[in-house]
């Protein structure tokens with residue numbers, strides 16, 4: 257695992273804040289070797305520090321006898337309910353039309369079942385709608401108006417299409433856009449929650465939820481609801497989830513790749529690192545992909561990795577619940593990458 261010193265971390269963080277669209281939020285970084293943490297299932301891991309309360313809720317569900325899917329759903333609902341979270345749930349940053357469009361998916365290792373929704377607005381809990389798609393329809397994915405009609409008929413809780421705070425920010429953004437039309441390409445951070453559950457018996461589950469790229473083109477869908485990209489669960493192996501620039505995760509089927517690397521015998525942490533190396537080697541963006549992965553396997557091992565400075569993720573089991581810093585990868589670690597064929 258490439259070590260990131262605190263000094264490197266701070267200087268790379270500064271770069272991330274000025275030069276990248278997605279980056280770590282907290283300066284206090286710890287980077288223990290996940291193998292030393294003695295995590296025992298039930299085990300939950302999720303992206304970003306805001307995943308910790310979601311993990312805690314998921315663990316509580318499991319400890320009172322709830323199912324793996326209940327744990328994923330209830331955990332992610334905590335993040336979706338946070339009005340101050342600007343990138344998950346209806347507190348999220350809206351699209352260019354000022355409407356929050358949410359993406360989510362859920363997957364069960366047992367039965368290899370999945371459900372997904374994309375570009376849904378006006379409902380508080382897309383993770384629950386995704387689960388309902390999985391459990392009550394013969395489809396896997398519903399989008400846009402169809403997904404909203406499905407959610408309305410099923411009686412899911414509604415909410416505003418944009419929060420007052422984000423509406424005010426969007427109005428300022430619209431003015432700025434008009435003033436500097438050429439500033440396209442800049443967009444605010446967005447941090448998905450991907451949450452993975454390993455039950456005590458080795459069964460694996462996962463979910464993902466986001467409001468996606470801030471001020472995106474209406475109808476844009478990222479990696480989070482796309483199975484194999486933002487999330488993948490394989491009960492024979494383990495699970496992986498992603499956060500970062502969805503367009504870059506999708507072009508490489510990132511979470512599927514991480515799971516397949518674990519199938520070949522890699523530790524989850526090394527699988528996340530190797531997936532990013534492979535992506536960066538062939539991609540013109542190299543290590544500027546702004547992608548991050550978490551992963552766990554059936555044996556209860558876990559890990560994470562990201563481009564640049566890496567990112568922070570939350571790990572929870574009965575003996576501890578804490579936020580860890582993942583390793584990050586840059587071309588300084590393995591030399592120039594990025595492919596050169598047109």
Ligand code: GLY
Pocket residue numbers: 446448466467468469477478479480498499500501502503
């Ligand atoms: N990773 C979330 C998104 O790009 O929408």
